[in-house]
Amino acid sequence: xxxxxxxxxxxxxxxxxxxxxxxxxxxxxxxxxxxxxxxxxxxxxxxxxxxxxxxxxxxxxxxxxxxxxxxxxxxxxxxxxxxxxxxxxxxxxxxxxxxxxxxxxxxxxxxxxxxxxxxxxxxxxxxxxxxxxxxxxxxxxxxxxxxxxxxxxxxxxxxxxxxxxxxxxxxxxxxxxxxxxxxxxxxxxxxxxxxxxxxxxxxxxxxxxxxxxxxxxxxxxxxxxxxxxxxxxxxxxxxxxxxxxxxxxxxxxxxxxxxxxxxxxxxxxxxxxxxxxxxxxxxxxxxxxxxxxxxxxxxxxxxxxxxxxxxxxxxxxxxxxxxxxxxxxxxxxxxxxxxxxxxxxxxxxxxxxxxxxxxxxxxxxxxxxxxxxxxxxxxxxxxxxxxxxxxxxxxx
Numbered sequence: 001x002x003x004x005x006x007x008x009x010x011x012x013x014x015x016x017x018x019x020x021x022x023x024x025x026x027x028x029x030x031x032x033x034x035x036x037x038x039x040x041x042x043x044x045x046x047x048x049x050x051x052x053x054x055x056x057x058x059x060x061x062x063x064x065x066x067x068x069x070x071x072x073x074x075x076x077x078x079x080x081x082x083x084x085x086x087x088x089x090x091x092x093x094x095x096x097x098x099x100x101x102x103x104x105x106x107x108x109x110x111x112x113x114x115x116x117x118x119x120x121x122x123x124x125x126x127x128x129x130x131x132x133x134x135x136x137x138x139x140x141x142x143x144x145x146x147x148x149x150x151x152x153x154x155x156x157x158x159x160x161x162x163x164x165x166x167x168x169x170x171x172x173x174x175x176x177x178x179x180x181x182x183x184x185x186x187x188x189x190x191x192x193x194x195x196x197x198x199x200x201x202x203x204x205x206x207x208x209x210x211x212x213x214x215x216x217x218x219x220x221x222x223x224x225x226x227x228x229x230x231x232x233x234x235x236x237x238x239x240x241x242x243x244x245x246x247x248x249x250x251x252x253x254x255x256x257x258x259x260x261x262x263x264x265x266x267x268x269x270x271x272x273x274x275x276x277x278x279x280x281x282x283x284x285x286x287x288x289x290x291x292x293x294x295x296x297x298x299x300x301x302x303x304x305x306x307x308x309x310x311x312x313x314x315x316x317x318x319x320x321x322x323x324x325x326x327x328x329x330x331x332x333x334x335x336x337x338x339x340x341x342x343x344x345x346x347x348x349x350x351x352x353x354x355x356x357x358x359x360x361x362x363x364x365x366x367x368x369x370x371x372x373x374x375x376x377x378x379x380x381x382x383x384x385x386x387x388x389x390x391x392x393x394x395x396x
Contacts, residue, residue: 003061004175005095006227007157007219009040013061014223015054016171021168025324026194027289030187030202031171035223037161039154042132043072045161047088047161048083048223055086059093069094071226073131076102077163079109079148083223101129103140113256116226123150141165143208144199148160158218165203166235167191168225176186178230181275185224186295188235192242193298200243207240240273240338245331247301250279251392255306256286256317260373262306268373269304269338272385277393278302279387284380285317290324297325299391302334302363305355309339309347318347322354338367338384345370363391 003011014035020028045068050058053214062068071094076084076169079102087110091098099121102110107122123129125140139151144165152161168187174180196203210217218237221229228235253270256264266282271278281300284291303325307318314322335355339347347368356362364388367384369377 003038003064006037006175006221007159008058009304010157010159011038011040011065012036012153012175012221012227012243013038013046013058013065015050015057015061015171015389017051017054018171026169026291028169030169030278032169032224033171035221035225037221037351038065039131039134040066041134044070045073045075045136046071047075048077048163049074049086049090051082052085052089055089057262058086059090073129074098074100075136075152076100076110076148077150077152077161078223079113080146080164080222081113083163084110084113087118088116091118095123101138101149101250103138103142103148103270104247105142105146106150109146139308140212143202144206146197153215158216159221160215160217160219160232161221163223164227165222166220166239167222170225170227171252172359175226175232177226177228178216180226181213184226185238188238189242189298190291190295191224192239194328196279197242197294197298197300197330200245200331201387203239203243207236242298247332247396248279248299249277249396250281250300250390251301251302251304251334251388252296253280253304253306254284254285254292254297254318254321255282256284256308256315257306258308258315259372261369262338264342264373264378265338265369268378268381269306269367269385269388272382273302273389273392274385275382276386276389276393278389280389285321287297290321294325294328295322297330300333301395302331302388303355303360304336304338304388305351307339307347307351308338309341309345312344312346314347314350322351326354326358330358333358333360334388334395335362336364336384336388340369340373342371361391361395363388
């Protein structure tokens with residue numbers, strides 16, 4: 001794609017990665033983009049670069065506006081390699097002595113990433129940089145979602161260059177929210193659930209801080225996905241809602257099965273939950289990606305795990321999702337566990353232990369059924385689901 005002017009003399013010069021389907025364990029069924037932004041003023045500024053293998057394409061995009069060698073300053077909002085991988089090539093091309101502005105932790109990270117040396121300039125939180133008609137302000141956003149993360153705010157145009165915050169893994173020629181429509185909110189929710197959920201308390205503090213500062217934001221330009229220009233408050237408000245983790249009248253039943261016995265239990269449990277007026281979503285793990293499961297779990301009040309017992313422990317795919325979820329630290333959830341077994345049946349107690357370690361409120365010690373659930377077993381599973389559904393209603 002060529003450079004696209006998003007405001008007077010400000011251009012999107014990033015690239016689209018149409019073919020990526022896995023972003024270190026996160027499914028990207030719609031591909032992704034690595035966004036970079038060019039500001040043409042008395043000083044010409046490039047905000048972030050792209051993944052290493054896309055660097056030449058980004059330089060071509062810049063060339064459709066100016067000779068890249070005219071760039072005076074590079075700003076690194078985030079040092080993760082999908083945004084800094086192209087930095088050495090860019091600096092070699094435009095002149096290695098030109099400054100790279102970054103946060104204190106960005107200075108440390110870039111020095112580790114590229115020990116051959118860059119002309120790094122550490123900036124402080126709230127520091128300003130005048131580039132001619134515009135003044136840029138640097139806002140430290142440590143641990144959103146790396147220690148080095150920061151925002152760059154254009155005070156003149158009221159544009160927030162937000163690094164990985166407010167992004168989505170989405171590939172498309174439609175680079176603005178009003179050109180994509182409602183679909184983009186699902187991708188934004190998935191991005192939040194799998195990348196930023198762990199830092200939800202920090203997000204709430206950041207939004208509060210920005211509100212206190214009185215920053216007017218007319219446009220948000222993240223490093224992945226579309227640009228929010230029609231109503232930036234929409235994604236900000238969504239981040240506040242998701243960060244609070246209050247949960248909806250919804251339960252997800254996440255399970256795997258060997259010979260369909262645990263699956264039959266899952267279906268009866270989901271039916272029992274739904275009988276209480278609670279949305280129930282049974283999710284078979286091997287038919288889903290862990291990142292999609294986490295997206296469904298984000299606004300669910302209850303998370304129910306089911307597993308057969310294999311070799312006296314949890315089925316491996318279930319253990320994988322539990323480990324992944326534990327790292328993201330969901331809050332304010334109700335939990336429960338169930339499963340079929342042959343002769344030992346340790347999986348249910350182990351799953352319950354994982355849910356307890358995540359701080360979930362356990363509504364039942366767990367349901368175990370030996371071998372294939374008969375009519376009585378299915379009735380027990382239905383009642384188990386009813387109990388969970390009632391607990392969801394009581395908690396809201």
